[in-house]
Amino acid sequence: MVSVTVWNEYLEERTNDEVASVYPDGIHETLASGLRERGHDVRTATLDEPDHGLTEEVLDDTDVLVWWEHRAHEDVDDEIVERVCDRIYDGMGFVPLHSAHFSKVFKRLMGTPCSLTYRESRERERVWTVDPSHPITAGLEESFVIPETEMYGEPFSVPEPDQLVFVSWFEGGEVFRSGCCYQRGTGRIFYFRPGHETYPVYHEPVVLDVIDNAVRWAVPQTDRTVSNDNVAVDSLE
Amino acid sequence: MVSVTVWNEYLEERTNDEVASVYPDGIHETLASGLRERGHDVRTATLDEPDHGLTEEVLDDTDVLVWWEHRAHEDVDDEIVERVCDRIYDGMGFVPLHSAHFSKVFKRLMGTPCSLTYRESRERERVWTVDPSHPITAGLEESFVIPETEMYGEPFSVPEPDQLVFVSWFEGGEVFRSGCCYQRGTGRIFYFRPGHETYPVYHEPVVLDVIDNAVRWAVPQTDRTVSNDNVAVDSLE
């Protein structure tokens, strides 16, 4: 059981009828509900809350932060981005989903533009496991299908993942490195591509199973923290 | 022959007698001189120049940017940091030296605090090659000595290098991953630890040989650029 915070900009569910019909309670509630069913202790936080819902107290109580961001990248406060990154450096797990590849937090952790190609075309995606021993792939078949989604294609301008877990196939001809593990400081990061605000991807049990696995994998691994400053030390020998 | 720009904050050489006695023409001129002897076309740029000497024209003509920064981390203009990173994403090589591990540019590319332990103690460092086939180690012995230096120790909070080229031994008991290769976008980065403003490290031929090798390794590999934006594409199949 992991203490999870699911963050969502929570805008289009309230302004766009198509999105609202797919996620009437908000993407955050859909994800939180799926993670609670899978045994986790989940709170949610949204952009319009004070501190975007990510106060020091909330983060003190967060093992893993799941992140949905689609349009409001520039509206996330730099101070909160800094606060979240500091927690990740000190061990908090981070699971950015789909369009969150373009969030300030993820770009900051990657140090690259994190750009990609895309196509809004309601097409088929097949997600393949390329590392069948990775804990994030536990319980999955060799591949699973997302029947309707938005395509993401290479090149994906991220650093080479520490571990590449999934690669996706799209009916339009593209491939994409859709499950990528990174470590920054002592925090684990798992970028997971499937999703879109106009398709019911986060209602798919297999997608929630992966996010469940990811949350368990991303838990803090140590109590040690990473220093922001350089530390003067004495000679040992 | 590589077109190199050597950047230096160039402060302590002009304010501190000890530093001035070791690098009377500035660290940038010492490095530039060593690189010119080794066949490169080298210009220099310093903090106090307009745009810190890193105008679009200068960067247009820079294959590899070598960077010395010690104290003035906060004084480097964010817009210039952005400009330099954009060029690296598009293929410009970057060779940060010693205390530049704490520069805005390097921290931005790494996405981590980049902190370490240190000791100012005029102690001995032995730099070992751990990957003898890496082009950056061309022509070197298995190890070389820096007789007097400031110690840097682990943990060094950077992402795991794409390739680890050198590991240093310090007489005080520490080790340090002192030669680390990364790729960000299409740009190559080589962090090289040896140096210090009060020791003549950049007068050592072997150190200049490594920086020479690094500059040759870090040259732009492609004309392709990395998009800052996501690109909408049509189906191929």
Place this chain on the structure above:
Amino acid sequence: MVSVTVWNEYLEERTNDEVASVYPDGIHETLASGLRERGHDVRTATLDEPDHGLTEEVLDDTDVLVWWEHRAHEDVDDEIVERVCDRIYDGMGFVPLHSAHFSKVFKRLMGTPCSLTYRESRERERVWTVDPSHPITAGLEESFVIPETEMYGEPFSVPEPDQLVFVSWFEGGEVFRSGCCYQRGTGRIFYFRPGHETYPVYHEPVVLDVIDNAVRWAVPQTDRTVSNDNVAVDSLE
């Protein structure tokens, strides 16, 4: 200009009419011809020659060894496998193609079963560049098509590549890590999946361009050799 040896078991071109019609001079001659056109100095060697054509003299004069093997895995003499691996450890490049993933040499270097899934179905493959700065991708479009081929699918039981250069899309729904770089000792290895003895894949200019790039990338990087034995040394400090 690289000194290349192209090795081929050279069996099916002489026993199977379908293969003979696609590669009347043997796959080795098709590859050699394409590489000579691209500026290299190329010899060929086949299974039935003494020492499989891989004498010490031939290997002395080989910068990069390109390898085609399809069925005769068990017929490659263990002593020759050992000899080839020793040369790779000392810097000779190795470019195994397609079904050579199952060769004794490649399996030996990987230390894993190197198994995969496959389908003989004359289907379409699209090869995507995932690392556009990698020298092996020089001059290529973002993707290229092999109109008819045999499918290879994940999981591909190899170690995680040091660099993943290409990922393939197959019309039947699979993906495959089709361009994988490794280093063993001081030798560079590039596994490249496209090919098949019954399809004219090695007549495709783009495929020969990739093998050309691979050969240039895989050249020996150093004169240093890797010791087969542990070496007793004196203290340095």
Place this chain on the structure above:
Amino acid sequence: MVSVTVWNEYLEERTNDEVASVYPDGIHETLASGLRERGHDVRTATLDEPDHGLTEEVLDDTDVLVWWEHRAHEDVDDEIVERVCDRIYDGMGFVPLHSAHFSKVFKRLMGTPCSLTYRESRERERVWTVDPSHPITAGLEESFVIPETEMYGEPFSVPEPDQLVFVSWFEGGEVFRSGCCYQRGTGRIFYFRPGHETYPVYHEPVVLDVIDNAVRWAVPQTDRTVSNDNVAVDSLE
């Protein structure tokens, strides 16, 4: 609690008084004892037993295999090497210690010579953690000392580790990548350098703590097995 088998060639403890005085019950019993104290279910196996003690039944019941080998590399039966590697490909963990870097099993999994430099000089080693979030470093200080040991130095001709956990400092001036994680098939491998048959390294609590951590990290991650053969499959799309 992990089901561990500790394998030892068990020769020098019975033929060499110096070794016998340090490990009177054999290195395997010293390791087994330390691991039992730390909560594991441990059996031992030695070279001179039938099948070197590594029958299919024993391996069926082994989550992680710890391996001590010093001189008898050539006496390990190739069929047993094959059997052990097959189990590792299918998920069994493998923890080779010290001179086991030169074992047939480890060399087979690495695909390289695995050579290094060494010096028998009763010198001091300091083992540094370079990845403080790695589970294998749980509960450790930033560094720990082995007061008397045999030196191992770079270059260590192994593939670049998937994760580098420890780097050692030696008073004679060398460094060594002393804690290296790899994955082969679905099996996890942790090479740990400290040890020697004439020094009481395996009586040191901190060394046993690391091996304990390693054993917990290396447990099988999945029930999936890796195929030794290529598998023909039907089209999915």
